[in-house]
Amino acid sequence: MTDQELERRLCTAVDHAVPDQLQSILSRCEERKGTVIPMTENTKKNKRRFARMAVAACLALLLVGGGAAGVLNMQANAVASVISLDVNPSIELQVNKKEEVLSATPLNAEAEEILTDLPLEGTDLNVAVNAIVGSLLRHGYLDSISSAILISVEDQDQARATRLEQSLTTEVGTALQNAQSGASVLSQTLTQDTQLDTFAQANNISVGKASLIQSIMGLNSALTFEDLSVLSVEELSQLAEAGAPALPVGRDAAAAAALSYMGISQADARKIEVDAELDEWQPCYEVEVEMTSGEYECAVDAYTGEILWGNKPNGSTGTNTSTSTGANTGTGTNTSTGTNTGTNTGTSSGDIGEEKAKSIAYADAGISASSATNVKVERDWDDGRWEYEIEFWSGSTEYDYKISGTDGRVLERESKTHAVSIDSMITAAQARDAALAHAGLSASDVWDLDVSEELDKRTPYYEVEFKSGGVEYDYEIDAANGSVLRYNQERD
Amino acid sequence: MWMMLGMMPANSAPVPEELEQLLLGVAAGDREALSGFYARTRTAVYGLALSYLRSGHDAEDVTQDTYLKVWDSAGTYRPQGKPMAWLLTITRNLSLMRIRSRDKVVDMSQEDWNMLAVESSDVTAEDRQVLTAALYGLTDQERRVVLLHAVSGLKHREIAQILEMPLATVLSKYHRALKKLRDLLEGDEPL
Numbered sequence: 088m089t090d091q092e093l094e095r096r097l098c099t100a101v102d103h104a105v106p107d108q109l110q111s112i113l114s115r116c117e118e119r120k121g122t123v124i125p126m127t128e129n130t131k132k133n134k135r136r137f138a139r140m141a142v143a144a145c146l147a148l149l150l151v152g153g154g155a156a157g158v159l160n161m162q163a164n165a166v167a168s169v170i171s172l173d174v175n176p177s178i179e180l181q182v183n184k185k186e187e188v189l190s191a192t193p194l195n196a197e198a199e200e201i202l203t204d205l206p207l208e209g210t211d212l213n214v215a216v217n218a219i220v221g222s223l224l225r226h227g228y229l230d231s232i233s234s235a236i237l238i239s240v241e242d243q244d245q246a247r248a249t250r251l252e253q254s255l256t257t258e259v260g261t262a263l264q265n266a267q268s269g270a271s272v273l274s275q276t277l278t279q280d281t282q283l284d285t286f287a288q289a290n291n292i293s294v295g296k297a298s299l300i301q302s303i304m305g306l307n308s309a310l311t312f313e314d315l316s317v318l319s320v321e322e323l324s325q326l327a328e329a330g331a332p333a334l335p336v337g338r339d340a341a342a343a344a345a346l347s348y349m350g351i352s353q354a355d356a357r358k359i360e361v362d363a364e365l366d367e368w369q370p371c372y373e374v375e376v377e378m379t380s381g382e383y384e385c386a387v388d389a390y391t392g393e394i395l396w397g398n399k400p401n402g403s404t405g406t407n408t409s410t411s412t413g414a415n416t417g418t419g420t421n422t423s424t425g426t427n428t429g430t431n432t433g434t435s436s437g438d439i440g441e442e443k444a445k446s447i448a449y450a451d452a453g454i455s456a457s458s459a460t461n462v463k464v465e466r467d468w469d470d471g472r473w474e475y476e477i478e479f480w481s482g483s484t485e486y487d488y489k490i491s492g493t494d495g496r497v498l499e500r501e502s503k504t505h506a507v508s509i510d511s512m513i514t515a516a517q518a519r520d521a522a523l524a525h526a527g528l529s530a531s532d533v534w535d536l537d538v539s540e541e542l543d544k545r546t547p548y549y550e551v552e553f554k555s556g557g558v559e560y561d562y563e564i565d566a567a568n569g570s571v572l573r574y575n576q577e578r579d
Numbered sequence: 580m581w582m583m584l585g586m587m588p589a590n591s592a593p594v595p596e597e598l599e600q601l602l603l604g605v606a607a608g609d610r611e612a613l614s615g616f617y618a619r620t621r622t623a624v625y626g627l628a629l630s631y632l633r634s635g636h637d638a639e640d641v642t643q644d645t646y647l648k649v650w651d652s653a654g655t656y657r658p659q660g661k662p663m664a665w666l667l668t669i670t671r672n673l674s675l676m677r678i679r680s681r682d683k684v685v686d687m688s689q690e691d692w693n694m695l696a697v698e699s700s701d702v703t704a705e706d707r708q709v710l711t712a713a714l715y716g717l718t719d720q721e722r723r724v725v726l727l728h729a730v731s732g733l734k735h736r737e738i739a740q741i742l743e744m745p746l747a748t749v750l751s752k753y754h755r756a757l758k759k760l761r762d763l764l765e766g767d768e769p770l
Contacts, residue, residue: 088765090757094729097713097760098622100706101730105625105642109617112643113610116650329657369668370655386672390655396675467720476718539751 168242171293175319186212220262229270237320238274239295248276290316306331325365341372341387349399438492444475448488454481480509512566518549522562593619598662606653623731631674712763721756
């Protein structure tokens, strides 16, 4: 039976099994008709992530006052460009036309911490930006894949602004790549705008971030500058991408809702991480809470503060008490609150640990730990609980256990006795070499090499797959003696 | 006015543009649009719910709740060409909440499954065989991956996003699941 036939059979079977619930659904929908929210027609598809950023930059250009020369002048030691770097910390760098830093100003408290012990005045702009990115990474910013840094270059000379924007974007991108950070780099060029400057100063944010906020207000006029200015660049860029349907509840409210749901007080949490996912299919904040008893996570609806899904310590009576107004209406009202009414009474709420799980499995199998070989352990969060999947061999018997991480119960057990002991079988590397030798190839000649174990078959074997010279090879190698049981070659 | 459509043929993934158009109608309160959306997607939703819950009754409840959530929140859907992923994320979240609300997974026993098969005249002996193999012969993750691919027509990358698993894990679980299913349906014959 081919893969396609198998899939078709499965699909047909589910298709036949699904009951027709349409009338029941429609009857319940009628009761809720009053809550339907009209959708703004927006048929744009596959929007590029930063398309709206480009709009923001263009908007800023249009807003330039005709003769506004102002602060920026072209004298030798005068300010030629203003660079702002925004994550949540906002930093403003003034540079001269030689691209040397004249001043580095922290625009908020977080930025003061970032700039501590960084003497940037007089240094080359690229050196300064690298030092700032390094400090941001050391302080735990830009470590999640959805985080973002916004680089804004404000300069009357558009050609120079564009060149600086490009070189800084490359510089920061390389620094992040070297640090193995998956954060995004957003950039824009601006020319001086007095109104934007005023807004930025009043809210202690950079002109670059102010420009981004302005573009979001262009998408939803109900949102206010003050409400948006407290959001991070990551949240703002995602909000712009999503079309700014409403004001998100924010990280603090999301964390409070999650703690309330989990029944954990802030003081008991060792670490709380909040990751905004506003441009996902179901906009949310993902909250991870680390306790001594284990890690818990949940997703909080970005606009209502409602818990979408999550797990919490056993015995917790925490509840979702978040309330929110203004969701999806763009009123900009954020009244989401989380009340911690929970008590964590789950003393064994985490899990028993890998070693304990293994010892339970060995005891159940009636073998000693020293006689277990080829032991593989996986811990999964499944069906609302931690589970350990433990595979091992003892002599010629293969065992497969599923142990509850919560209380150590044996949930599933399976054993098979084979004709050959695993100790007398060849290794995966030996199987790979046997297949390559049969094909007359060396490891450096092939790619997409994959070796999988099929040791639970009556004739245990390794499946070895690889590609070379436009041909796809597929081998089955006898695990007992390394002989080729079957092989197939197809044009790739 | 939307035309009522019959059940989609097996293994035929719904067209995203068509679903997005229907969602526009749902957002505007058009019940016919919801009917059309339901006809095209109900197998995928029920299949995913069943793969999480392994209980016919719970899967039915979650399926109903999924479409009520669609009715309520179609207005917040942003057309990005991925309506199935949006829909199935709702189903996944509701399934997880359902699991959380009960102490342990209530497995649909072999007997229950046979009863369901008897009640539904559409389920053939062959259907029962393949569903039993998928529900009882695969691990939870293997079952979800293979159902999402086979029944919902989602790409492996999209499945990785919905199930929050690395793409490589999805691929290996998918291949392993098909292999297991084949062994179960054809018998574990030696080479």
